[in-house]
Every structure is written in C-alpha cells, then in structure tokens.
Amino acid sequence: MALWGGRFSSGPDAAFKQFNDSLPFDYQMAEQDIIGSIAWAGALQQVDVLTGNEHQELVNALQQLQSEVEENPTAVATSGFEDIHSYVEAKLIGKVGDLAKKLHTGRSRNDQVATDFRLWSRQSAEQILTAIGSLKAAFIAVAERELGTILPGYTHLQRAQPVLFSHWCMAYVEMLERDESRLNDAIARLNVCPLGCGALAGTAYPIDRQALASTLGFTEASRNSLDSVSDRDFVVELLSCASISMIHLSRFAEDLIFYNSGEAGFIELSDSVTSGSSLMPQKKNPDALELIRGKTGRVFGAFSAMMMTLKALPLAYNKDMQEDKEGLFDAMPTWLACIHMAQACLNGLKVNSERTLLAARGGHANATELADYLVAKGIPFREGHHIVGELVQVAIAKQKNLEQLPIEEFKAVCDAIEEDVYPVLEIDACIAARQAIGGTSLPQVSDAIKTAKKKRQIT
Ligand code: ARG
Numbered sequence: 001m002a003l004w005g006g007r008f009s010s011g012p013d014a015a016f017k018q019f020n021d022s023l024p025f026d027y028q029m030a031e032q033d034i035i036g037s038i039a040w041a042g043a044l045q046q047v048d049v050l051t052g053n054e055h056q057e058l059v060n061a062l063q064q065l066q067s068e069v070e071e072n073p074t075a076v077a078t079s080g081f082e083d084i085h086s087y088v089e090a091k092l093i094g095k096v097g098d099l100a101k102k103l104h105t106g107r108s109r110n111d112q113v114a115t116d117f118r119l120w121s122r123q124s125a126e127q128i129l130t131a132i133g134s135l136k137a138a139f140i141a142v143a144e145r146e147l148g149t150i151l152p153g154y155t156h157l158q159r160a161q162p163v164l165f166s167h168w169c170m171a172y173v174e175m176l177e178r179d180e181s182r183l184n185d186a187i188a189r190l191n192v193c194p195l196g197c198g199a200l201a202g203t204a205y206p207i208d209r210q211a212l213a214s215t216l217g218f219t220e221a222s223r224n225s226l227d228s229v230s231d232r233d234f235v236v237e238l239l240s241c242a243s244i245s246m247i248h249l250s251r252f253a254e255d256l257i258f259y260n261s262g263e264a265g266f267i268e269l270s271d272s273v274t275s276g277s278s279l280m281p282q283k284k285n286p287d288a289l290e291l292i293r294g295k296t297g298r299v300f301g302a303f304s305a306m307m308m309t310l311k312a313l314p315l316a317y318n319k320d321m322q323e324d325k326e327g328l329f330d331a332m333p334t335w336l337a338c339i340h341m342a343q344a345c346l347n348g349l350k351v352n353s354e355r356t357l358l359a360a361r362g363g364h365a366n367a368t369e370l371a372d373y374l375v376a377k378g379i380p381f382r383e384g385h386h387i388v389g390e391l392v393q394v395a396i397a398k399q400k401n402l403e404q405l406p407i408e409e410f411k412a413v414c415d416a417i418e419e420d421v422y423p424v425l426e427i428d429a430c431i432a433a434r435q436a437i438g439g440t441s442l443p444q445v446s447d448a449i450k451t452a453k454k455k456r457q458i459t
Contacts, residue, residue, distance in 0.1 A: 026084045027077040030069045032119035039215045061095040108199035110229040110317040115195040124332040131339040138346040143169035149353040152360040159363030163440040170448045175248040190234035193218035197225035200316035230316040239303035242335045250296040253289040270348025292338045302327030373424045377416040387414045
C-alpha cells in the first residue's frame with residue numbers, strides 16, 4: 001500500500017509507478033532508514049506521542065527488520081514498494097500492526113530521505129578516507145624502496161629533467177592528501193541532521209532536535225527547515241571531491257600505462273592486475289589502469305548530472321531530487337574500487353631502474369644544468385640558454401648526449417666551457433642540485449617521505 005492513498009480514487013498507472021518508484025535503488029539506504037526510524041521513535045517517546053512500551057515494541061521490530069534486510073537486501077529492492085520509507089513502514093505494520101502507523105507522526109519523507117542520504121553519504125565517505133589512507137601508505141612504501149631509481153621527468157611528454165622515482169610517488173601522496181582534506185571538509189558540512197524539519201516548515205511537535213542529531217552521530221541539527229529538506233549541496237560536494245580525486249587517479253593510471261608501454265619499458269605490472277588478448281598471445285594489457293582512466297568519465301558524469309538536476313529548483317522539496325541518488329550510489333563505490341585497484345597496481349609494481357636511467361640520460365635532460373653552469377661562469381641565463389640550445393643541436397647531429405661531446409665541441413660554441421663541465425652534467429649531479437624545498441634531491445624526497453609517514457603514523 002502506498003503512503004498516500006487517501007486522496008486518490010484510483011491507483012497509479014503501471015508505467016507511472018515504475019517511473020516514480022525509487023525502491024530499486026534507494027533500497028541501499030534500508031539500514032539508514034531503519035536507524036533514522038529508531039531515533040525518531042525515541043524522539044516521539046520524549047514528546048509523549050509514544051509510551052515507553054510502544055517505543056520499545058517499535059524499536060524491537062525495527063531491529064528485527066534490520067537483520068532481515070541485512071540477510072537479503074536484494075529482496076527489498078524487488079518487493080514492489082514505492083520507496084525505502086514505504087517499505088520500512090509496511091514491514092513494520094506487518095510486525096506490530098497499527099502501532100507502526102504512529103511512527104510517521106511529525107515526520108515527512110522529505111526530512112527522512114535527507115537524513116537517510118546524509119547517513120549513507122557519511123558512511124561511504126568514511127570508507128573512502130580509509131582507502132585513501134592505505135593507498136598513500138602504498139605510495140610511500142614504493143617511494144622508500146625506489147629512492148635509488150632515477151626517472152626521466154616529462155613536460156609535454158618530452159623528457160625534461162631527471163627526477164627520483166620516489167619523487168614521482170610522493171607527488172601522488174600530495175594529491176591524495178588534498179583529496180583527504182577536501183573530503184574531510186565535505187564530511188564536516190554534511191554532518192548536520194535534517195530530521196525534525198518535517199515536509200518543509202518544521203515539525204509541530206516539540207522535538208529536541210539537537211538531542212536527535214547527536215543520537216544519529218551528527219554534530220548538530222540543521223538550522224532552517226526549508227533549506228534542510230531541499231539542500232543537496234553535500235551530494236554535489238562529494239561528487240566534486242570524487243571527481244577531483246578521480247582526476248588524480250586517472251593521471252596516475254595514464255603515467256603507469258605509458259611507463260608500462262613497450263616503448264618506455266620502465267615498469268612491469270603484476271599479472272594480477274593485467275589481462276591477455278584472445279588473439280595475440282604475447283599481450284599483457286594494463287586493464288586495471290585503463291579502467292581507472294575510463295571510470296573517471298563516469299564519475300564526472302554523475303557530478304555534472306547532479307548540478308544540472310539541482311539548477312533552478314524552487315524551494316523546497318521537488319521530486320526532481322529523487323534523481324540525487326543513483327549518481328552518488330554509483331560514483332562512491334566506483335571511486336572506492338579505483339582507489340583499491342590503484343593500490344593493487346602499486347603493490348605488484350616492478351620498476352626497471354636500468355631502463356629508467358637510460359631514458360633519463362637520453363633526451364638531453366641535463367641541458368638546464370649546462371645553462372646553470374654558464375650562469376656560474378658569468379653568462380646571463382638567457383644567453384646561456386641560447387648557447388646550450390646550439391650545443392643540443394650539435395649533440396643531436398652527432399647522435400650523442402651532451403656529456404659525451406668532447407671539450408673542443410663545447411669550446412667551438414662557447415669558449416667559457418671548461419673540463420669542469422663534465423661532473424655538472426652527471427645525472428646524479430642534476431638530481432643533487434635540487435636542494436630547495438620541494439625539489440627532487442635525495443634529502444628533500446627523504447624529508448617528504450618522513451613527513452608523510454609522520455602524518456600517517458607509520459614508523
Ligand atoms: N523517494 C523520494 C526521494 O528519493 C522520497 C521523498 C518523497 N517525498 C515526497 N514528497 N514525495 O526523494
């Protein structure tokens with residue numbers, strides 16, 4: 001039975017019912033709807049709408065329902081009720097009869113759904129925080145292991161300057177820390193309780209909304225009832241956090257897909273996160289990474305869809321808002337799965353440090369060092385830059401690296417260059433020179449690792 005039949009003389013058209021029902025997806029909030037209902041029963045007892053016994057009977061029945069739902073959640077989804085709120089109420093009537101009909105006193109599905117959805121969102125954001133934490137630890141572990149590995153750093157996908165492989169790892173730790181901090185901010189704002197706001201105007205019962213909020217683990221009761229039933233900022237914020245974090249994960253995926261290519265050959269991915277080709281027996285494809293890259297689009301889609309749905313909605317609740325759930329229900333587990341998969345890729349990662357070193361030595365990635373050397377010899381940087389450009393042309397013509405050019409070749413372009421140029425052009429020197437904060441020198445990268453470990457309390 002629907003929750004609203006009295007005013008209607010005929011039932012809904014079958015196609016409309018299918019179009020209108022949200023149970024096929026909001027069944028995922030069964031746990032939250034029951035927890036919220038238990039808290040609401042407590043609030044109703046406080047204001048003498050329920051006696052102590054009635055309250056107890058309702059709580060027992062709700063707890064029993066909770067374990068039934070846990071046992072078979074998909075049965076809830078296909079049970080044909082309009083939404084999760086209708087389902088819980090109907091099941092409760094089945095258990096305690098007319099008493100169950102008192103539970104909706106002073107409550108609306110509008111404050112109820114807003115509460116359920118916040119509870120669901122908080123739980124799923126907390127799962128993400130844990131997963132980000134262990135992904136960070138995985139990056140830190142690879143960073144510690146690969147402190148001796150030199151990687152070509154790229155701009156425009158052209159070899160630019162050498163960096164430590166660990167510096168690359170720690171770049172992603174930085175991104176993940178921002179993801180964490182953004183998500184914590186979002187959690188702080190979503191953690192307010194709309195229950196007790198009724199349909200839009202507030203509840204007519206003298207409910208202690210602060211006490212109700214803390215029963216449900218919220219930091220406070222929401223302040224304005226009109227806003228409370230129609231605010232979905234928290235959904236937009238979570239989807240924004242997810243999208244930004246997926247940008248990071250997709251860049252990680254893309255970096256590794258490239259490093260894993262036959263052309264680069266910098267890394268080998270574990271068999272456990274790759275797949276083969278049905279036709280080409282030699283293939284070992286980086287599917288896990290490609291899927292992370294691919295699923296990024298899907299999360300962005302949910303983010304923009306939510307903004308479109310909310311745009312220009314008049315206050316307060318409108319049925320458009322039922323469209324808030326599927327995107328988040330899809331995006332949060334997708335985000336979580338991508339974090340887990342990124343970690344699986346890192347855990348089995350083998351780095352071929354000979355190949356990375358060879359690549360870092362090629363591509364004239366030490367040209368900046370030569371320009372700096374000329375600066376030290378009193379030549380203005382811009383002029384030095386031009387001289388080095390000419391020397392790179394010479395090196396390309398001779399198919400040599402800069403450090404392989406004999407001193408005469410250097411002198412033919414710039415007389416200021418002496419034998420002391422060679423140690424400067426050594427790749428280790430290029431790395432060691434980056435001593436300022438944030439640079440790729442060993443002490444800087446070790447410091448970054450130490451700081452990140454301290455934050456995570458890893459010893
Ligand atoms: N299924 C609805 C939703 O997800 C619940 C709220 C219904 N409220 C209403 N006034 N029809 O938004």
